[in-house]
Amino acid sequence: MWEILKKVNIDRQKLMIILGITALALILLSAIIPKNSQNPPAPEQEEFSTEDFCARTEQRLEEFLEDIEGVGRVKVLVSVSGSQQYIYASEGRQSRSENKSEEETKYVMIGNGNDKSALVETVRTPEITGVVIACTGDSPQVREQVYRTAAAALDLPTAKIYVTKMK
Numbered sequence: 001m002w003e004i005l006k007k008v009n010i011d012r013q014k015l016m017i018i019l020g021i022t023a024l025a026l027i028l029l030s031a032i033i034p035k036n037s038q039n040p041p042a043p044e045q046e047e048f049s050t051e052d053f054c055a056r057t058e059q060r061l062e063e064f065l066e067d068i069e070g071v072g073r074v075k076v077l078v079s080v081s082g083s084q085q086y087i088y089a090s091e092g093r094q095s096r097s098e099n100k101s102e103e104e105t106k107y108v109m110i111g112n113g114n115d116k117s118a119l120v121e122t123v124r125t126p127e128i129t130g131v132v133i134a135c136t137g138d139s140p141q142v143r144e145q146v147y148r149t150a151a152a153a154l155d156l157p158t159a160k161i162y163v164t165k166m167k
Contacts, residue, residue, distance in 0.1 A: 079130045136166050
């Protein structure tokens with residue numbers, strides 16, 4: 001490389017000056033040109049109402065229970081308490097002295113300028129408090145399978161599930 005530069009008649013000192021000026025020009029240019037790329041979009045958060053949550057849960061459970069032998073047609077009613085909750089990421093600081101203890105907590109913010117928002121750490125769905133299941137199958141074995149399946153699928157004790165015969 002130096003051989004090529006010697007042919008062009010540029011010594012090392014001149015080369016360093018040219019490279020330094022070029023680097024400064026690039027830094028200045030990067031500060032002047034506006035950035036086209038924005039912050040990467042936050043992961044989309046699916047918003048839904050409590051009614052939507054119940055309807056989706058009921059539909060999925062109905063479809064699954066209908067595949068069990070002997071159950072027949074199924075209708076499910078799910079009851080819930082609460083609604084969808086967002087848990088935001090936070091960072092804290094604690095300081096303690098002889099007689100004093102201080103704790104400071106702040107939400108983690110993402111974005112820049114006026115486009116800041118709190119970082120969602122977790123989204124909690126409503127809590128299922130009970131389930132009523134009506135099915136055309138009425139043998140004790142089928143009912144037991146329905147109880148156990150619903151309890152496992154919804155992580156509920158069987159005391160919160162009621163299975164009855166559909167007319």
